[in-house]
Amino acid sequence: MTSDKRPPFPPFTDETAQQKVQAAEDAWNSREPERVALAYTEDSEWRNRDTFLRGRAEIVDFLRDKWQRELDYRLRKELWAFTDDRIAVRFEYEWHNEEGQWFRSYGNENWEFDEDGLMRRRYASINDLPIGADERRVAV
Known part of the structure; x- marks a missing residue:
């Protein structure tokens, strides 16, 4: 895996923050761990x-x-707030167990x-x- 740059870059505007959120939603919905991980720094911290x-x-x-x-994981993200280098999102996803x-x-x-x-954190x-x-909202 490489540490390529991932536009858009901080400082964020409303438009570029929305683009970051959509890119994250698209990547996570791919369910491809390697693809998702490329959006994070090599030493990214998660909780x-x-x-x-x-x-x-x-x-x-x-x-x-x-x-x-x-x-059958399916995710939707929504921009909540942003600053120069930070973004907060609300999300929901649906899935089922075995x-x-x-x-x-x-x-x-x-x-x-x-x-x-x-993303470093x-x-x-x-x-x-x-x-x-019958209560599902997110199409698979």
Whole structure:
């Protein structure tokens, strides 16, 4: 994996912050851990629920495991706020487990970017709600 630059770059405007959020949504919906990890610095710090990660290799391993458990994962992100090098988003995603139980997971993320547009910190708080298949909002 390389540490290419990832436009748009800070400082963010409303337009470029929206572009960053859409790019993240698109990448996560690919369910390709290596693709997702390229948006983060080599030593990126994460808190995802109660899991703490550091670096792209840990991110890739985490996402592989996540998408083996969270089947037919589909995500929507919404820009909440931004500053020069930080973005806050609200999100929800739907998935089901091996037994067929559907969930909608809600959360907030705080992102911090370096000058090359790579995310150096990601802090996510997430809650899961069991739902029926007929309650789904996100198309797979």
